[in-house]
Amino acid sequence: MCGIIGILGTEAVAPRLLAGLRRLEYRGYDSAGIATDHDGLIDRRRAAGKLDNLAKVLEDQPLPGTTGIAHTRWATHGAPTEDNAHPHATDEVAVVHNGIIENFKPLRDELIARGRVFKSQTDTEVVCHLISEQVEKGLDPVEAVRVTLKRLHGAFALAILFRSNPDLLIGARLGSPLVVGFGETESYLGSDALALAPLTQRICYLEEGDWCVLTRDGTTVYDRDDQPVERPVILSGASDVTISKGNHRHFMLKEIYEQPIVVAQTLRAYVRGFEGQVSLPTEDFDLSSVRRVTIVACGTSFYAGMVAKYWFEQFARVPVDIDVASEFRYREPVMEEGGLALFISQSGETADTLAALRHARANGQKIAVVVNVPTSTMAREADLLLATHAGPEIGVASTKAFTCQLAVLATFAANLARAKGRLSADEERNIVRHLSEAPAALNGALAYDEAIEAMAPMIAKARDVLYLGRGPDYPLALEGALKLKEISYIHAEGYAAGEMKHGPIALIDENVPVIVLAPSGPLFEKTVSNMQEVQARGGQVVLISDYDGVEQAGEGCIATITMPKVHPLIAPLVYAIPVQLLAYHVAVAKGTDVDQPRNLAKSVTVE
Template identity: 85%
Template sequence: MCGIVGILGHDDVADRLLDGLKRLEYRGYDSAGIATIVDGAIERRRASGKLVNLGKELAAHPLPGTTGIAHTRWATHGGPTTNNAHPHATDEVAVVHNGIIENFKPLREELQARGRVFTSETDTEVVAHLISEQVEGGKTPIEAVREVLPRLHGAFALAILFRSHPDLLIGARLGSPLVVGYGEDETYLGSDALALAPLTQRIAYLEEGDWVVCARDGTQVYDRANVAVERPVTISGVTGALIDKGNHRHFMQKEIYEQPIVVAQTLRSYLQRFEGQIVLPIPEFDLSGIRRVTIVACGTSFYAGMVAKYWFEQFARVPVDLDVASEFRYRAPVMEEGGLALFISQSGETADTLAALRHARSEGQTIAVVVNVPTSTMAREADLLLPTHAGPEIGVASTKAFSCQLAVLAALAANLAKAKGRLSESEERSIVRQLAEAPAAINGALAYDESIEAIAGVIAGARDVLYLGRGTDYPLALEGALKLKEISYIHAEGYAAGEMKHGPIALIDENVPVVVIAPSGPLFDKTVSNMQEVQARGGKVLLISDYDGVEAAGEGCVATITMPKVHPLIAPIVYAVPVQLLAYHVAVAKGTDVDQPRNLAKSVTVE
């Protein structure tokens, strides 16, 4: 959830540390800080709020030093204040930390009983004091870290700086990612390869329980048993250029507009040309023996999984269980032999989803992962890796990653159906044709951006909004409501349209706009019936449909959004666009921070 950068360098490192944090601000932007060693003492610069505030602090009070650690924070323990900002330090040690130390309270009480004085509300500060005690007692930094790590329960990625050893950095990971970067006579630590991209392409990924000693004369990795091990160095391939918004006002807007290209790029990996025709590839992975699919994800990725459940059961006739990752392990799920457990994550580091993956592995499931970062922890632990090729997504509210997830899941559903013998050649050609047309249809949907902007005022003044849909449009209703909540702070809920009369209809009045997602098709008439129930009670309906649907049911709606007519298979991919644009324009109208909404972060690495 937070971001870490560390540099063991030859020149002053503060500016490069700040640059690395800029690449990680999507992971948290409640506060930020940097620590280096200056004239034999640990010096820090910290600031609450966004990274620009730390930049101002560094401009006013420059920070020299050739070895340093830096952090951008999403608050867990303690508010987003300067005192709670990382790095946390004693006279001897400075520490930055991602994750949660679950047993920090008894550790803190133990330390306070021995006279240690705390200056923050965070769980992280106990790590600094525990290591500092060991160093003050005569232990070397390596001995101190080796002694303290087993005492920490929970999840962590740590980077540790030592006052008396300015040529040393130590990192550790358990449940939260950390990478080591190798440069020209320099060594780096980072939350991910993106943070280190301008510094080096040579990356080693620490495995679960690893800790690493970075010194001038070399780097040594130890596993959780404190045995010296080697971790392979790979070329990350991540660009060192900072990603910018181009001509767009926000990253979210830019990423919405990138969807035709990235969906096409993604589908290119899952559709192949054979004898002049585009066909579904026969995967090297044998899907024919899969008897049940369990889909696990969080947030937007969970809604992509909901759509996939419809597809898998409709096309492949394979039963599907669907779980929110944070609940999955705790209901003691029954997992059948021969099952495929499918995990969906934008970052590949989502803590709840990663923990669920490991539980499913322990239950003997085959593991498939749909992920946007092919070097992430989840990707490396998968039996079947299904990358989305969306490219870096900087806006906290997921847009292009969601549509690419849907593209991958649709192709996987078709491949599963083919492996199960459920598709005739003509059906396969039809599915492939529809998927191949999805990028053009998305582009057609983007053409209605101005009309969507013009009607954003229907929503912007509301306190509560309802979204309705049936079939695969039901998950789209949930996703639309989530997007609106995330970036405009308007309370919104999504419902299966048929559920309106089972309770939510009591909320309907002239002050509650109702967004109805209803492309023409088999479920259109039933959805329109539910829409008319809303209108009969004075509700303001905003209908999202194609031309035929708007012609048939647009009368009486306060506003309509007309989409291109598409096959039901790709409708969720295409109709993601108007719900994203509607949320975006409402947020702009309200003046909220679209790319960095309050209280949120992009990569959720805590449970």
């Protein structure tokens, strides 16, 4: 979602603000802007589209000033135009905002009735006018912000600049993350630690409802009751090295190729190979009493959770409910006291998932989270943190975060099974052995990159594509379809293979490629039977299987992709590679923006 950076500096800030925005590009955006306070006025530069457009504006019209705020916007209210780009400003105040002001419409109507003139279609502009009104009445900026925050409903992270106070920045957060950074002679605001990494490693995370006042004399943090509070200052550990694509054409391809390494790193944190045991930080977390698990996530993380449901029920024999986070609270789920609620998120800031976490906590659930950012809000609010070790993921379409989530969830399933007395020592050793084989198998899958690239133009011609799988490969079919939709803009759907004859088979003709995920194993023959139903109706099948599977069922397919033969436990990790590569190469063939697909954001911090 949108990115924020603010600098209360001692030297020109515009170049550093632009550099900070570049570090936030991975979040997804469709416009950007910078505002500074200098010579008694607020000055802005904004542009629709990519940051290069803003850089050209700044080159033509340099922006002086030692205090400033900057923003990359992902449109929610109003089209991605320059007028709707942040920062929004009046003569007195400039504001950047992540999130949604849910009551902006009545506030806007009220402000217009009092003669305020709006220049954008955004919800954010009401914040500018509300603060400006208070300043124009004679309130000092801190009091003006305090009064205004009480009127805002929804989710927001705000950074606020004042014309009459160039030595002041104010930030606030409710439902959307905001970080304060501490330098030797400067102070900073950022939507995450990565944005501030070149500027400082000393940061604090604002908690829910906090707001902060940054001055030359120091920083004061207030809680939601406007009481001064101390928040711990930590070392962020975020790398200040500019993240590059290396020798790869896109970040997404680089991250696909990083999977053997990052999955190995993740497993190393949770597996004791010599002892044949999984080892999770569950000392203060009694898993033996867990009678039901509720998994909640969005998008790709939801599909990781679907795979985990198979594992939890197979190994631990514990029933599992799984929900899309945006639906979870609204169906009024029945949750047993002391149950386990498991939340999965790459960023740890996903708004729907975070709201679901708090709902589950309020209903007496123990909270476990699988996240890639161990300092995120979800990580800080969990009883049990299970961090993935994927490293920064820049491509908007998730790849390595997904396989690392699967690695963590497999170890968690084994740990739960052991705690429930469902797993013998020999069975646990076998699980550990198979998990330890995953990095090499992922490497083996990557060896077929060129073959997948060669067949991609054939899929790129399609308007519709279907993916089929059974068992844990059904969520992989959903994930493959999602990847293709996200970055190539081809309509794609994933189905449980046995469901084809219950409706979707009506879609089959010679113009609809069907991608079939069918590793050798107990469900192979049934999957092939469903595949043959497709072929009998003229369907164009691409079979993804191992050598034995391709030998048995490859005849009549328009293409086959041969994977290493692996144990069914790790098949979801390995078969993620070909569906990711296929989506990637199809998108390249179509000429789309692979790393920053239209309309998408990396971290969705609004509901």
